[in-house]
Amino acid sequence: MNAGAAPATRRRLPTGWLLLAPALLLTGVLLIGLGQMLELSLHELDLSNYRLKPEYSLANYETVLSRPVTWRVLLRTFAGAGLVTLATLILAFPYAYLLVRTPSALVRKALLVALFLPFFIGQVVRAYGWLIILGREGLANAVLTGLGLPAQDLLFSYGTVLFGLVQYMLPFAVLLLIPALAAIPDDIERASEGLGANWPSTFLFVLLPLARPGLIGASVVVFTLTLTDFAMPEILGGGTQDFFASAIYDAFFQISNAGQGAALAMLLTGLGSAVVAVIFILAGTGTLGFRQSR
């Protein structure tokens, strides 16, 4: 018995690693990319020949950090990501809850279709769609004037960019919340109710804590996706509401300063990772459902 078990365990190990290999490979490539980006960011642009200087320096970081516009865009990006995450979760939670709990198969199907339909329309196309709807002559203003209200400049504002982002992020958040909510047995909520809790109390003391793994997962995904988003701020902001990705793009392709672009990219990666790390630390180790037996 023992003799037979030992080779089996020995054989199992390499199989596990083999299965992991593609993922490890991919992560490895990403890490190499990150390393190259870091190396790039340490070379200043030589304005005499428009090449990167061979020697290492922190000059790019100094330049970037000393410019007020960097901080302004950074603030706009992080505040935007925070607001979008909050708004998305607030909207996604009831949507996912209804989808999981509705007794009607028809309602569930309708909610799923409504969720996935925009999923298949790329972000750029969707942004242009909003451009048309929210434009001076668009549907939104037609409704406003139809109601006897003055037409509004809806485009190219921070609010519009955030709106577009929330609308784009919603399906991601809902999809991440569905399994978390589906894992909460119906009877747990009934039990809370039967023990004297009204609906808000049940939500606060039972539903929300039990949905935490899903909420943390969804906020990390929405936050990082928003933080690095390019198309929505670019198109709906019309160049006035640039997020950090636009600044990186401009550095690389408008002013052709790859060193500076890389420094900006490293800045965003570093700060973004820090925020995510803080979320995980605050939320504790059991966050994503590990080590949590139900």
Added chain:
Amino acid sequence: MTRDVPNPPTLMPDAATAPPMVEIQGVSKRFGDTVAVADASLTLERGAFLTIVGPSGCGKTTLLRMIAGFEHPSAGRIRIHGADVAALPAHKRAIGMVFQRLALFPHMSAADNIAYPLRRRGHAKAGIAARVEEMLALVRLDGLGERRPHELSGGQQQRVAIARALAFGPDLLLLDEPLSALDRHLREGMQLEFRRIQQDLGVTTINVTHDQREALVMSDQIVVMNHGRIEQASDPHTLYREPQTRFVASFLGVTSLFAAEVAAADGDRLTLRVGGETLRGRGLAAPGDAVDCAIRAEHVTVAPAGTPPREGGNTLPGICERVIFEGDRSAVIVRLPALGDRPVSAFAPAAAGLSAGAPVAVHLDPDTLFAFRATTKEELP
């Protein structure tokens, strides 16, 4: 189909003055095409222990959920303390419920689970801590309050669920087969312990179980359900001795069933004709009716052939087919040619000297041979 169900016995002395704890009148519940509960009526006096039994899917959980306020009846009325609760949400009903799957809060310790109803009801902090200790002691879990549900055994989780349901001093406790997941030993221990707690606190209880023994041992009143209907509601003795439907007769105990025809009727005393023989039994039927007869194993006496027949007849010849030694007694299966070789179960003293293949004389007690008008074409089992 309406049936005359005898008035449930009065279980508490003050029942005449106070309104019954629970009154259910003509309650039905439909889920789409499924009729989960059909026209159920029952009355439960304060302090009583009522058990609902019935096969899986017969509507037991649905009935409990309607009393608790988690489902709304499609028809009928539920009164608690004499007041109609149709408009009362579950959190205002002051009913403790232990769910079929317990539904403990996995993110809270046992103590926090028990404190939950007290906190939601705005009890004072100091009082809560004391009450939690008291409840933990009541269910014999002292010292385990800080454990999370998944760190407790099945039986311990069970007790946390009961403590949680009792913590706020509910008037009514609903138990949905909470003991079903436990092994027999633990279950029987919990049954006794639970009966002790229930009697200490005097809380009116409705218990759902699949365990006949549990039902007969613990209850003041038993309700037998089948296909969403209440087949019979009475105290355990009456239920066992005077089953009112074929289903009730066959559901409790080891029962043999066979078909017969009524030859004559005198009140509930019937003369039955079956396979050329005449038997006497009891039931409400008219001459000429086709009936299903049921008799429990303990009312069938098996003796070696040639034993002088008992007075009053009702003894038929048969062949002993199997003798199953059960320790304190033997279960005997006999075949009676008069009943179309249908097997009939009986019990015999272990030393009765019966063996398979031997001819026997089988006596069917006429007082407990029940005949029910055959209402369905269902095959007899």
